[in-house]
Amino acid sequence: MLLKGKHAVVTGAGKGIGAAIVDSLAKEGARVTLMGRTLAPLQEKASQLPQAQAIALDVTQSDCVTAAFNQAKEVFGPIDIMINNAGQAHTSPVHKMDDEHWLQMMAVNLNGVFYCCRESLKQMRESGEGRIINIASTAALKGYGYVAAYCAAKHGVLGLTRSLALETATKGITVNAVCPGYTDTELVRDSIKNIVEKTGRSEKEALAELTQSNPQGRLVQPEEVASAVMWLCSPGxxxxxxQAIAVAGGEVM
Structure with missing residues (x-):
């Protein structure tokens, strides 16, 4: 029970990597606030845990983030651990990309991380300790074709992570990024479906295209990402x- 008594907030907590992180945090004794756009799956997940609450949140809205973090504090006290996991990945070649696509990728994947970091830091600085872990993707470490806006936003998350780490180095707070490769989540299943629809390839061929960049030749499992996050949350x-820790089977070295 390494995190007994700690209050952890996870965005995008209803499924995939977020849900796996929530399970790991709860197992180690943390009180967990699950945040996401759709309340029902968050409530269902929270009901299965010993100490958890669900709060609906659109991370792209600054005022909503402030209100949600105040609400979380009222129930479970100041935030000790912040996991920025909410994200979206849309595809488009740059020459066909419209402003809405670009701005949406920045709003969800970068602005939302900034808003949540800012609010959690206000509470962590008062208590003199904290952990912030940003789920940034290998798209923060390299480029991928047809997801330029997503890559740009994730590169921005890594820059934000490094700057905040310097600002908080003497405050008892650490700020790190975990960078998963292609992970077995709904987001990747949507990517596979998109490849099938646009190219006529089979699902097996589409999956092979995504996994060929991983030297282990497979998708990362959400629980493997959660394990890296848990280590960063630990006293050790x-x-x-x-730091940017790649969980990608050796794709990025």
Missing amino acids: ASAVTG
Whole structure:
């Protein structure tokens, strides 16, 4: 029970990587606030955990983030652990990309992380300790074709992570990024469906295209990402800050 008594907030907590992180946090004794756009699946997940609450949140709206974090604090106290997991990935070649696509990718994947970091830091600085982990993707470490806006936003998350790590280095707070490769989640299943629809390839061929960049030749499992996050939350990782940890089977070295 390494995190007994700690209050952890997870965005995008209803499924995939977020849900796996929630399970791991709860197993280690943390009180968990699940945040996401759709309340029903968050409530269902929270009902299965010993100490959990669900709060609907659109991370792209600054005022909504402030209100949600105040609400979370009222129930479980100041935030000790912040997991920024909410994200979206839309595809488009740059020459066909409209403003709405670009702005949406920035709003969800970068602005939302900034808003949540800002609100959690207000509480962590008062208590003199904290952990912030941004789920940034290997798209923060390299480029991928047809997801330029997503990659740009995730590169921005890594820059934000490193800057915050320096700002908080003497405050008892660490700020790190976990960068999963293609992970077995609904987001990747949507990507496979998109490849099938646009190219006429089979699902097996589409999956092979995504996994060929992973030297292990497979999709990462959400629980593997959660394990990296849990280590960063642990007391033993107190000297680790400003880092980008790739969980991608050796894709990025």
